[in-house]
Amino acid sequence: xxxxxxxxxxxxxxxxxxxxxxxxxxxxxxxxxxxxxxxxxxxxxxxxxxxxxxxxxxxxxxxxxxxxxxxxxxxxxxxxxxxxxxxxxxxxxxxxxxxxxxxxxxxxxxxxxxxxxxxxxxxxxxxxxxxxxxxxxxxxxxxxxxxxxxxxxxxxxxxxxxxxxxxxxxxxxxxxxxxxxxxxxxxxxxxxxxxxxxxxxxxxxxxxxxxxxxxxxxxxxxxxxxxxxxxxxxxxxxxxxxxxxxxxxxxxxxxxxxxxxxxxxxxxxxxxxxxxxxxxxxxxxxxxxx
Amino acid sequence: xxxxxxxxxxxxxxxxxxxxxxxxxxxxxxxxxxxxxxxxxxxxxxxxxxxxxxxxxxxxxxxxxxxxxxxxxxxxxxxxxxxxxxxxxxxxxxxxxxxxxxxxxxxxxxxxxxxxxxxxxxxxxxxxxxxxxxxxxxxxxxxxxxxxxxxxxxxxxxxxxxxxxxxxxxxxxxxxxxxxxxxxxxxxxxxxxxxxxxxxxxxxxxxxxxxxxxxxxxxxxxxxxxxxxxxxxxxxxxxxxxxxxxxxxxxxxxxxxxxxxxxxxxxxxxxxxxxxxxxxxxxxxxxxxx
Numbered sequence: 001x002x003x004x005x006x007x008x009x010x011x012x013x014x015x016x017x018x019x020x021x022x023x024x025x026x027x028x029x030x031x032x033x034x035x036x037x038x039x040x041x042x043x044x045x046x047x048x049x050x051x052x053x054x055x056x057x058x059x060x061x062x063x064x065x066x067x068x069x070x071x072x073x074x075x076x077x078x079x080x081x082x083x084x085x086x087x088x089x090x091x092x093x094x095x096x097x098x099x100x101x102x103x104x105x106x107x108x109x110x111x112x113x114x115x116x117x118x119x120x121x122x123x124x125x126x127x128x129x130x131x132x133x134x135x136x137x138x139x140x141x142x143x144x145x146x147x148x149x150x151x152x153x154x155x156x157x158x159x160x161x162x163x164x165x166x167x168x169x170x171x172x173x174x175x176x177x178x179x180x181x182x183x184x185x186x187x188x189x190x191x192x193x194x195x196x197x198x199x200x201x202x203x204x205x206x207x208x209x210x211x212x213x214x215x216x217x218x219x220x221x222x223x224x225x226x227x228x229x230x231x232x233x234x235x236x237x238x239x240x241x242x243x244x245x246x247x248x249x250x251x252x253x254x255x256x257x258x259x260x261x262x263x264x265x266x267x268x269x270x271x272x273x274x275x276x277x278x279x280x281x282x283x284x285x286x287x288x289x290x
Numbered sequence: 291x292x293x294x295x296x297x298x299x300x301x302x303x304x305x306x307x308x309x310x311x312x313x314x315x316x317x318x319x320x321x322x323x324x325x326x327x328x329x330x331x332x333x334x335x336x337x338x339x340x341x342x343x344x345x346x347x348x349x350x351x352x353x354x355x356x357x358x359x360x361x362x363x364x365x366x367x368x369x370x371x372x373x374x375x376x377x378x379x380x381x382x383x384x385x386x387x388x389x390x391x392x393x394x395x396x397x398x399x400x401x402x403x404x405x406x407x408x409x410x411x412x413x414x415x416x417x418x419x420x421x422x423x424x425x426x427x428x429x430x431x432x433x434x435x436x437x438x439x440x441x442x443x444x445x446x447x448x449x450x451x452x453x454x455x456x457x458x459x460x461x462x463x464x465x466x467x468x469x470x471x472x473x474x475x476x477x478x479x480x481x482x483x484x485x486x487x488x489x490x491x492x493x494x495x496x497x498x499x500x501x502x503x504x505x506x507x508x509x510x511x512x513x514x515x516x517x518x519x520x521x522x523x524x525x526x527x528x529x530x531x532x533x534x535x536x537x538x539x540x541x542x543x544x545x546x547x548x549x550x551x552x553x554x555x556x557x558x559x560x561x562x563x564x565x566x567x568x569x570x571x572x573x574x575x576x577x578x579x580x
Contacts, residue, residue: 123436135510139429139436146413146429146512147547154543155506158448171543216445220425220510222436253444253461257437 002283003044003051003095004275006104007058007087009079009131012036014043015272016051020115024049025272032081033090041094053286054091055100055278057107057271062087064102064145072101098286100278104128104271105136106143108229108264111274113138116265117227125223126264127152129210130230133177137221153177157212160205163188180209182232198237206232207241214242214261215249224257229264239263292573293334293341293385294565296394297348297377299369299421302326304333305562306341310405314339315562322371323380331384343576344381345390345568347397347561352377354392354435362391388576390568394561395426396433398519398554401564403428406555407517415513416554417442419500420520423467427511443467447502450495453478470499472522488527496522497531504532504551505539514547519554529553 004023006013010030017023024047028039044051061075072088092099102110109126112118118126122141128134133153137144144150154175159167165188167174168181178184185193189202196202214226228239239261247256264270294313296303300320307313314337318329334341351365362378382389392400399416402408408416412431418424423443427434434440444465449457455478457464458471468474475483479492486492504516518529529551537546554560 123434137510139434140432142430144413144429144511147508147514148512148544150512151509151544154509156448156502156539158446171541172539212446216506217510218437219441219444220427220507221434222438222440224437249446249462251461254438254441 001049001051002276002279003054003097004272004279005040005054005056005058005091006107006271006275007056008104008271009059009077012040013272014040015276016044016047016049017276019276020266020269020273023269023273023276025269030079033085033087037090037094040091044095051095051097051279053098053100053279053283054095055107055275055280055282056088056091057102057104057275057278058087060103061148061151062101062103064149072099098282100275100280100282102143102278103134103136103149105134106149107136107274107278108266108270109136109138109143109227109274110277111266111270111272112227112264113141114277115273116270117262118225121224123221123223124225124227125217125221126227126229126270127214128230129180129228129232130182133181133213133230135217137217137223139221152213152217153181155213155216157209157216160208163205176209176213180206180213180232185232193232193235198235203235203238203241204245207238208245210238211242211245211249214246218250218254225260225262227262227264229267229270233263236263291339291341292566292569293344293387294562294569295330295344295346295348295381296397296561296565297346298394298561299349299367302330303562304330305566306334306337306339307566309566310556310559310563313559313563313566315559320369323375323377327380327384330381334385341385341387341569343388343390343569343573344385345397345565345570345572346378346381347392347394347565347568348377350393351438351441352391352393354439362389388572390565390570390572392433392568393424393426393439395424396439397426397564397568398560399426399428399433399517399564400567401556401560401562402517402554403431404567405563406560407552408515411514413511413513414515414517415507415511416517416519416560417504418520419470419518419522420472423471423503423520425507427507427513429511442503442507443471445503445506447499447506450498453495466499466503470496470503470522475522483522483525488525493525493528493531494535497528498535500528501532501535501539504536508540508544515550515552517552517554519557519560523553526553
């Protein structure tokens, strides 16, 4: 039995189980580290099912370098109370189990790989388009890490010359996230995405920007599938619009594989289920097992 | 002792050895498959050093899917005589040894990883900026593969509004390769890159485009280093210009690690040395060894 936390900027989703079939879960608001973690620890202690390891898929930026003294810490987040907080360490000490730790989007990618739209695929990309834009890529079955972790939403793409919106990213203004996140749609059109009907001109523009991102990631990563999740992608008509734009942008240079764009099959549970995979990996790495 | 071929569109570089210290090599023009391969086979047969396996780092596009019936073939290249040619199969049959096969840039990345500017790094990017722009990324020590192989030069970036050159890519016009390859520089300014002095306005523009590419790849891959090779990067003043532009584009969102941009340490031998690594991997995979 494993424990899982999807640590988000607005809520923590906690789960206990071994997979989608037996997952017992709850969610709590993200407030201060002390208050939130007290609730999280209570959730795990209250359960009749003791856990062997814990996985955390966290909002970021985070330190993922196993050789770093601040591995498992949240880094320079705008949420000041969480800045430099040792999330993996605090939870590991509180529950006395090994901890696996990765980004929220890498977690979601691992969940979809095991039980969802990435099953059987060792090389694919999970994207979330919502408050921000983030990507978790598996290469050879493992999440991409390196100097730090990817921050895919911040790539620069050509902006539409007819688009008057300057972009909303505080760092880059008109990077992809600055042009195509949920808040960017709302600022540009004066209405939240959920209030814009499918025939609204917001959607072809949104599809064009997202297709430019997907094309750049295809050229860079060569994924076998791109799973598109997050609040904005609840607009299901977007999938077809993105595929049309993508085909136009690629212009025959590389093909779009069949069933290439897919919604996540685990829905909003991808992150917490991916954290179960992180827990299992931490258990396999822990000295008692090795 | 291993055999290595860097198969390029204009020349084949062939080598025999175990590394940079004992590499015996020769090059031959790329003409027809029959004529070129006759010379290549002659090179290996003439040598007093019999090889245990052969590695090929090839121009592309190529089929790298081990489960595909056309694995090791060159695919839809504009060089018609080589289209659908079974390069790995033809060489394996001629020399009677196991064959490892990858793209030219993945080969160069493997060479730099073993003996060059990527030593000790499991996650880095090798870029070549010359006739085209190509990238080979190692993630967890292995080249990125997926649906096919990356074609990094074809990403779309914002073009400079002052740049009158429409771009030279036959598929995308103003993708990165279309704007910043050697032929694009020559077409834009009417002179080959080697004739443009360091103070020419060509260079800040070139640096801006390349920095946009590097930034996008940082956000996507999180490499620990970017090795910049190829003919255009012989202009060593470009390194500093790119770093300045890169820092400006990232705008503090992520840091540029120390010694992040580097020339290749193996120079023009990176590809053929990387093919030696491919040969060694093929030998380890071959049934007699396993």
